[in-house]
Amino acid sequence: MFPSTVRQSIARLPRRPSLAIIDDYLNTSESHFAHIPTSSLQVTTFNDIITPINETETARLVERLKPFEAISTMRERTAFPGSLLRSLPNLKLLLATGTQFETFDLVAARELGIAVVAAPGLGRTDKLNDIDSRPNIKKGGVHPTTQHAWALIMALSRNVAADDAVLKTGTGWQTELAIGLTGLTIGIVGLGRLGAAVARIGHLAWGMKVLCWSENLTQEKANRMAVEAGLPPDTFHAVSKEHLFRNSDVVSLHYVLSDRSRGIVGANELQQMKSSAMLINTSRGPLIDQAALLDSLERGAIGGAALDVFEIEPLPMYSPWRRTNYWGRDGRSRLITTPHMGYMDERLVNAWYAETAENVDRWLEGKEVLHRIA
Template identity: 60%
Template sequence: MILALARNIAADDASIKTGGWQSDMAVGLSGKTLGVVGLGRLGAAVARIGSLAFGMKIKCWSSSLDQAKADEMAVKLGLPTVDEDGDKTFQAVSKEELFATADVVTLHYVLSGRSRGLVGVKELKTMKKSALLVNTSRGALIDETALLGAANEGSVRGVALDVFESEPLPADSPWRSQDWGKGNKSRVLVTPHMGYVEEGILNSWYAEQAENVERWLDGKDILHQLV
């Protein structure tokens, strides 16, 4: 979704199909700063791609993250702890610094009572006007009212959402508008919670459930048991 938003893929596709051509300038990622909120398995994987494929500087934050843990994650992914410029490959920073300095902010955080509304008016106002915000994690991590206000004002360049606080997205949701990206409004790219909807993933889930039934019948331990 980062690439689709940065390269304006959806808008250009729609433009061509309605008789137009290029809709707007694309945003290059090379050398830009990627702010990763949540450096777990998924967040770290995105950070690794940003670093290796695009030469992005990686800044990361979570409530329990420190530089030692960030270095440990870099090593786990086969990366050096320091890049060729002498900077930390995964730089642990404050939440305030991440939102203020990142060119792209991507969320990979667990939703809980404490993290609900993690991104609100304060964080959105801190972001660069040229920045992109991407959420493929959980909709309620962002204060939706605040985000709609920021997008309507164009206070960030673009927003990409695969998750929403209310799903399926209501028919009258402002996110369904065709006016995004026009006037002073932010670009908006929305997808219907498709991050996990992939043949391989779903097939593996179903196969594991079938195996777990057999294991339960045979009196064996259940795979990936939560409780």
């Protein structure tokens, strides 16, 4: 049970409360809130993002969000530290999506009487719309990021982006030989549910050897993760960080970002990689030292990289990662970039917004909200 003062703050709504839907780049949320009468709720959708990288941008973000009693977020595109929450005196309900909330200050939210709810991706409980219940994304094999990681690995190893570009521009035919994955070694940095799912596919599909490392990983835990993935207990090999980077043909990151893990892949790790190795990041941009990776790719020190995540998102137009007709030429490594699409699956995102809309319905009706985390 939550404190009565918190429950009362939810019940005592203004006559026409307001909801801000932020960071909805593709306007996916619109249909999920269409059934709510405008007389009951004022909905404002922001398709852009304000990144609080300095005091001016932080002030802009506060000014944008300050009027609203409820805010619907998309994953961690906008962080909600205590400093921001304390600057939003009208906020009573913060609607989060996904399963990770490291950038949300839940302690501060509780202190301020702000209800924070999640959207686990299973769909509405009242079946108001046509979205069926979805598989639980906490099981890594069904998570769309697992698919995206392999899409990037395959696109990089098979030269998909480079060959597509020369065909469409009429500047060539085949760019270079593809890399076969059969029998190669994949290194998994972070053997959680997603890392295990990615490793499982590589092992079953192409007989890849699996090396794993994380700060506290033991062989016993690696064996347990293999068994949970339906594989023999000795399939995943727990090794040192240096051993993984020196011996892997593909290195895929699946690590949770924290102060300790920031920059976990730096110049030293990149220097240890094979000259033909590929680095894949579908986790968080700051896990990799961006300057060190840029230097490594500029020199052609590794085979290539595929990045779905970046230190600043959306990626600024001036970012060196945006350069065209540059990567993979004149001795530089190949590079594939995607705009943080690992979780942007049609079914999953719609399920999140369906759950969010259900909680807004319940909030307006004075009912207990679902999936509450603060």
